Amino acid sequence: MALSPPASAGLKTALALGALLLAQSLAAAPRVITLAPSLAEIMVELDSADLVVGVLDSGVRPSVLLDRPSVGRHAQLELESLLSLKPDLVLLWPDSISRSQREQLEGLGIPLYVAEPHDLDQLAGQFREIAVQLGRAEAGERLSARFTQGLADLRQRYARREPVTVFYQVWHEPLFTLGGQQIVSDALRVCGARNVFADLSLPAPQVSVEAVLARDPQVILGGSDAQLEPWQQWSTLQAVRKRQLWEVPDKGLERPSFQMLGALEKLCAVLHEAR
Incomplete structure (x- = not known):
């Protein structure tokens, strides 16, 4: 049966639109x-x-x-x-x-x-931005929404917890920590904790033992491969007296991606126990 003119025009439009969408899809698949x-x-x-x-x-x-x-x-x-x-x-x-x-x-x-990303909200936005670059914006929106909801749940859970001060040790010799613009500092805030070196602007500043003693953290956290045993000689530190020297429970905390949310939940649990 021959198509009527209106139906034929509609089919041509649909085919043209399909071809355009296919071309856009192929163009938005970068290496x-x-x-x-x-x-x-x-x-x-x-x-x-x-x-x-x-x-x-x-x-x-x-x-x-x-x-x-x-x-x-x-x-x-x-x-x-x-x-x-x-x-x-x-x-x-x-x-x-x-x-x-x-x-x-x-x-x-x-x-x-x-x-x-300097904080966790920026990381959520990064999922969307990368997905747009890939031509897969919807996937970015979904991932960002899940991450944002997970963050909101953790913030609500720990919002009323007693604050705790933390020294986050990245490396031991020389002694490196994290500054306030580093995303793990924001992760500590989600858990109701405060980085004692949050006032430093460098992402990974070198500090002295004397500076840590002066700020007297309640908890010392060791990042990937950080050695915490040498702190035992400094019995004047709150963290040492109260035996609050902890390894970071999940190294994924130091890799800003969606999996960081699960690592953050484990960190909050450790800090809650430390209280």
Whole structure:
């Protein structure tokens, strides 16, 4: 049966629209390289592991990305390897490569997304922003909404808890901690705790033992590979007297991705016990 003119026109319009949507879908499927473990995790959390064509090795990879080519190790980007993969988008954590290599990437005109959230709400926004870059905005909205709701639940749970002061030790020799603009400082606030060095602007400032003694934290937390035993000699510290030296219960706390929410819940439980 021949189609009437109106129906034929409608079919042509529908076909044209379908072709346009298909073209947009194909155009919005970039080849992505991640230059930090947290960014590789976010790609997986956004159900976009299929877009990842290369990874900078700087920790344990998500299992679904084990077969992806390496483009170097932390602070040692192999630029030729990266270029050979013809990326359309590079996801970058500022400290994952050197300043000179970042300038090289910028000079080559490869689109970069620089991820450096200073608090957990910014991290939630980052899920949306990366997803838009991938052409998968709805996935970003869903992930961001789940993360934001989880944060709200934790904030409500610990809002009325007794405040506790915390020294977060990143490394022991020399002694490094976290400043107030680092996202883990915000994680402590969610748990009803306060970073005793929150007034420092650097993300990972070096401090002295004397400075820690002066601020006398109630709890000392050790991050990945931090050694806490040497603090036992300082019996004047509240944290030592009250035996409140704790390892961070989940190293995922130091990788800003969706999985950080679960690590944060474990941290809040530890700090609640410390009270």
